[in-house]
Amino acid sequence: MAVRNPLGLVVLAFLLQRPMHPYELGKLLKERNKQDSIRYRHASLYMVFEQLTRDGFIEPTGTQRVGALPERTVYTLTDAGRAELTEEMRRLVAEPVKEYLKFEAALALILVLPPDEVVELLGRRVEALTELIGELRQYLADRLHLDQIHLVETEYRLALAEAERTFVDNLRTRLATTDPGDLWKSLHP
Amino acid sequence: MAVRNPLGLVVLAFLLQRPMHPYELGKLLKERNKQDSIRYRHASLYMVFEQLTRDGFIEPTGTQRVGALPERTVYTLTDAGRAELTEEMRRLVAEPVKEYLKFEAALALILVLPPDEVVELLGRRVEALTELIGELRQYLADRLHLDQIHLVETEYRLALAEAERTFVDNLRTRLATTDPGDLWKSLHP
DNA sequence: TCTATCATGTAACCAGTTACATGATTTT
DNA sequence: AAAATCATGTAACTGGTTACATGATAGA
Numbered sequence: 131m132a133v134r135n136p137l138g139l140v141v142l143a144f145l146l147q148r149p150m151h152p153y154e155l156g157k158l159l160k161e162r163n164k165q166d167s168i169r170y171r172h173a174s175l176y177m178v179f180e181q182l183t184r185d186g187f188i189e190p191t192g193t194q195r196v197g198a199l200p201e202r203t204v205y206t207l208t209d210a211g212r213a214e215l216t217e218e219m220r221r222l223v224a225e226p227v228k229e230y231l232k233f234e235a236a237l238a239l240i241l242v243l244p245p246d247e248v249v250e251l252l253g254r255r256v257e258a259l260t261e262l263i264g265e266l267r268q269y270l271a272d273r274l275h276l277d278q279i280h281l282v283e284t285e286y287r288l289a290l291a292e293a294e295r296t297f298v299d300n301l302r303t304r305l306a307t308t309d310p311g312d313l314w315k316s317l318h319p
Numbered sequence: 320m321a322v323r324n325p326l327g328l329v330v331l332a333f334l335l336q337r338p339m340h341p342y343e344l345g346k347l348l349k350e351r352n353k354q355d356s357i358r359y360r361h362a363s364l365y366m367v368f369e370q371l372t373r374d375g376f377i378e379p380t381g382t383q384r385v386g387a388l389p390e391r392t393v394y395t396l397t398d399a400g401r402a403e404l405t406e407e408m409r410r411l412v413a414e415p416v417k418e419y420l421k422f423e424a425a426l427a428l429i430l431v432l433p434p435d436e437v438v439e440l441l442g443r444r445v446e447a448l449t450e451l452i453g454e455l456r457q458y459l460a461d462r463l464h465l466d467q468i469h470l471v472e473t474e475y476r477l478a479l480a481e482a483e484r485t486f487v488d489n490l491r492t493r494l495a496t497t498d499p500g501d502l503w504k505s506l507h508p
Numbered sequence: 509t510c511t512a513t514c515a516t517g518t519a520a521c522c523a524g525t526t527a528c529a530t531g532a533t534t535t536t
Numbered sequence: 537a538a539a540a541t542c543a544t545g546t547a548a549c550t551g552g553t554t555a556c557a558t559g560a561t562a563g564a
Contacts, residue, residue: 135523136424143428149530155543167427169419176545181523204546219432222425224443226451226483229420230358235325236411237472238356239332243408254413262415277500283426286486293482294415297475311466324551342516363552365517370551392518514561521554531537533542 133187133218136168138178141264142215149191151202152179165269169281179205187211190251205240233294245310245316259295266291320406322376324350325357327367331376331396331404338380339369340391354458366395376400407446422483433507441491448484455480 133139144155152175159170169313183205191206207215240248267290270281322328333344343363348359371377372394380395396404429437455477461469 134421136421137524139424139428143431145393146431151544157543166417166422168420171525173526173545177524184491212449214354215431219425219428220440221435222421223429223432223437223440224447226444226447226480227421228355229418230325230356231418232325232411232416234472234475235328235357236408239328239408240412240471241468242332242335242404243412247409248412251409255415258413258415260560277502279430279500279503282490283423285490286423286426286483289486290479290484291415293478294475297478301471301474311468313466314321314468321564326552340516346515362517366552431557510564512561512563515559517557519554519556523552524550526549528547529545531543533540535540535550536538 133182133185133214135168135178135181136176138182138187139215139218139222140168140170141175141178141182142211145188145205145207146212146215149204149206151204152176152210153202165284165287167287182211185210187214241314241317245314249302250304252298252305256295256299256302258299259291259298263291265287321369322374322403324367324370326359326363327371328404328407328411329359330364330367331358331400332372334377334394334396335401335404338393338395340393341365342391354473354476356476371400374399376403428504430506434494434503438491438495443493444485445488445491448480448487452477452480452484492502 131251133142140159141155144150144158150158156170156172156175159168163170183190186208188205188207188211190203193203243251266284268286270284273281322331329348330344333347334489339347343366345359345361348357353357368377372379377396377400379392382392397486432440445500455473458471459477462470
């Protein structure tokens, strides 16, 4: 079985450095994931550790105890895990996969809203995107001193957000200035 | 409870036209969804119908029988369903939501791959994106006679794909022509 | 008539989320 | 010492997917 979940990849990637227990990994991830590039839910972590153990990509290699806190099971990456990690990373980088975006779905159903309202809603979207773009740029500007490789995922989001804003803005003016077409009009008397 | 799933929205949107039974709706969707803008799994449909019924957005309004085939339950949109549909559509259009993209996650972990390999993998991604872009353009070109509003979701995908290609291509040349930085190099002896 | 495909759904499984639990430590 | 927060997890629920089932029709 292959790693299906990005969080699983994260676990493998972190364990590449050194063995860890789930809670510690979660803490590290929360800090290193400030821009929220990877969906992280505390409880999902334990599930992922379990899955990866079942598939032989990691294995428990002992327990630690600090004070009187519950025991923490420490996991170590296996050779199979290391192989799986690089293999899956190669796939993810080299091969685009179709993502099902909410906005794309909404556009496919756009006829259910009246044309003039759509124009206004798209305007609001442009504003929201503009704000998002500002935040991303600020985030990047604040980190110019960092190793640039740590920022590529944010640069990617920025590039997509800018492209979306341009598209939405164009679409909005198109709809505002051209006739909606008989079909669409007929649906909204 | 609100509709959480795009497929739920689709059901509401289709029932806006006329009452239908799940299988018929599925057939229509498969045709009208050639560009795969909305994830559709046959069995998910029945779950969605059930959920929407439970939430009072649709209701069964009788059964038909054709020949000796099993009975088909026909569902009708309720007033609450109609309201929910437009409300949710407004939200989807006006408010961008964060999507967790696979490639973004991969970029966040890119350090686990050696720099020179990344350059090559990004090159392969650019090629794949170029091909995808070609297909999308062809799809649009073949449908110039259609009401343009039917194509916006594909135009959106095209815009994003082009932006991603540009970004990836730039990133690739950046990595190929500048020093990877000490951190990254140190991870790959 | 045999086989493939359509029509229509159910059931079993699995992943991921929310909510809960419980002792330890820190703050007030 | 009471309240809040941290540390560490388990459990229950839910949504969605894959796989299975079964009769009907159409094609060979």
